[in-house]
Amino acid sequence: MSGASAVSGVDPVDPLSAELLRSVVDVARAIFGAEASSVFLLDEAAHELVFQAVSGRGEAFLVGRRFPADSGIAGWVVTSGEPMIVADLSRSAAFDRDFAKSTEFVPDALMAAPLIHGDRVLGVLEVLDPAPQARSSLGELDLLALFARQAATALRLADDRRGPARTARPADPAPSPDLAEGPRSRALDLLEDLRSVLQSPV
Template sequence: MNQEGVESESAIVNQLKRLLLAIEVSGRAILPGTNDQLLQSIVDAAARIFGATAASLALVEKDGQSLVFRVATTVPGVESVVGMRVPIDRGIVGYVAMTGQPIAISNVREDARFNQDFARSTGYMPQSILAMPLISNDRVIGVMEVLDKINAPTFGLMDMELLAIFAQQAAIAIDQSQHFDQLGRAVLLGLQTLASQEPGQYGHLLGALQDSQGYSEQDQEILELADLFYDIRMLGEAERRMLLQVTSAFRDYCRSRPGQFGFGRI
């Protein structure tokens, strides 16, 4: 085999390795964890897989009018973007969120969509960007960006195809994580009320939930937690009061440290 053939085969092998790593990492991301930890693992994996200097992830706000950068790799300048908000009609990230289309730019300074003022405010001015929408249930929930390919002047078509696979799995993981967070908040806010109800009423409610269809394995964990609370309160009045005190203390602890357990503000 000539030198050109060897190099071509090596390139294909490397691409396959990257593809397998993308599937492996994105699959692992679906496992339950706190939402912030999940998001951080996604951007760290993206930077590693695509050989990028940095990566970031922004989620669309509930009002649909802006995006907030939730996580970024720990690169000076890039990490300062965390917490910043961008109008959905501004910059590369806004363009991708509005159109739902990926974009690869080899020289951002020559692209009119690039928000140079925003980049300067972070202290990091990228050269090339590959941005991919995160889509769940036909809705753009965020945008992932990888910045400045280390061993090449720009990102190519293969990078875009692989990032699309990665982003698809990441969007599923994020959506599931947010759903689980909502269930967690519902439990923390609702168990006190449930624990104060008559035993027969609570038992009937729990039974109806367990018999219902359409809940996921993550939902099942919530039901198991509710079942545990029910068993404790059935031990007696003293146990019920202790249950309320412990639940209240944990709720207050979570409020004082929003995001530590993936619940956000409750």
Template structure:
């Protein structure tokens, strides 16, 4: 017989072997999970489409955590809401793009605090947001949620639900998901930047095409027709001289000179509109004075400039953006308003805002219908004016009623746009 003491030593040794085997299995599982995360991280770098990237991230999270379902939420800071960008498992397809308050639910807590969270029984946790679970049509028992953080800023959350086999989410699961979330957040931010750059590139291409089209139209309708008339009248002069009709030739020559002078004024106006050197050298108000003087000589409607108080020099980007908004507003008056007068007004408020308006006495329109039309057609004129206003931390509004004219109003804070203050990137 084996002495009792030896038997106890054998049992202890067996337990130690089992413990080491369990540790070895745990290490192996952790290593496998890390390898999966590493493969995922490498694959995320090459993913171009943001939507496809988000789906891949969530699929990997569900796989790594051995979960039954999951969701990836991104933070909409302006609205103060979390957006369900991707759903996996259950019947959550209708929940995609749904929104919830950014401070509600498990995900809201994680985003607010920037920390991961494991909840083993959601019914016992007051932070649980049951409405989402009901819409998800998937009974949530347990949740593991980690924040998506880029450069110290939380951009969303990655959450998985109900570990398979009725098991509980572990600290190891949390750590794996945290590693995945760190890689994913960087990939998401890069994909967003790429998408924004691509959209901006497409917008700039469209704006350039519109500018080219507008320039070609303005040249065709203005100087080109004037020069054609100059040539025609020059032929008349030559024919009159050939017949010895000096008086008629002089009358035709007067017409030639008048047409040539008008064509020259229009060409100078076009060049000024393309690159107002006065704006760069002397500032917004002197440039507007020259611009209005040119308009008075060339437009069918009168244009007045009202400067209600002294306006300090703004930085180059701000002055260029304001000038461009005024140009676009005047262009709309020319094309659509059938106005007899337009007034450009600038004033500084006591609160430190610059208010710019362009008002006409034309036919007016229904702003609601125009806004809908702009949204459907992507009207570059209105959209570009709005983007310029936003780039100046300002706002743009359009007020009009049929038969009562139109007023375009731009309002922006002076302090961040003054000369000497670094301005925003210009919007072309």
């Protein structure tokens, strides 16, 4: 694997980006009752996905690990730009079981959504072994996609702050009345916190 490099325009060692990503995976894991949650960012030059934040299983050793950007379900999400729920990974041809074994955690189910800003896919947000009710609900997948979309916007703004001053803000989430109010409120509370961090003085 290649060495460290800029990933989709986001410096992986930038403290603001690192804190933001850690918040995203911690809250995503809690919202969906998952065993683990990860953010992979796309290194376009190397065509690799990089573990940039991990909560739960694997958090002690997976950050910084790379794998081909067209590999597994995360690779499918990057390529398609679409979110995905797989309730039974034993039946998924896209699931890279050998890679999962190398991470020391083979989940039974996962949810994944692309981090999209404009027309670019910046990476993928995954939750592994979410609570059973989250595995069969389109509303929960919509929530994950909303969360990933807003997190991607915040990531780009964090990157912009290292350049000339910008006045842009993350877009307010579109109303989603079908989403469960409890999890949705917790996710939007986090995004409001991220917005406050991004607007604070450098």
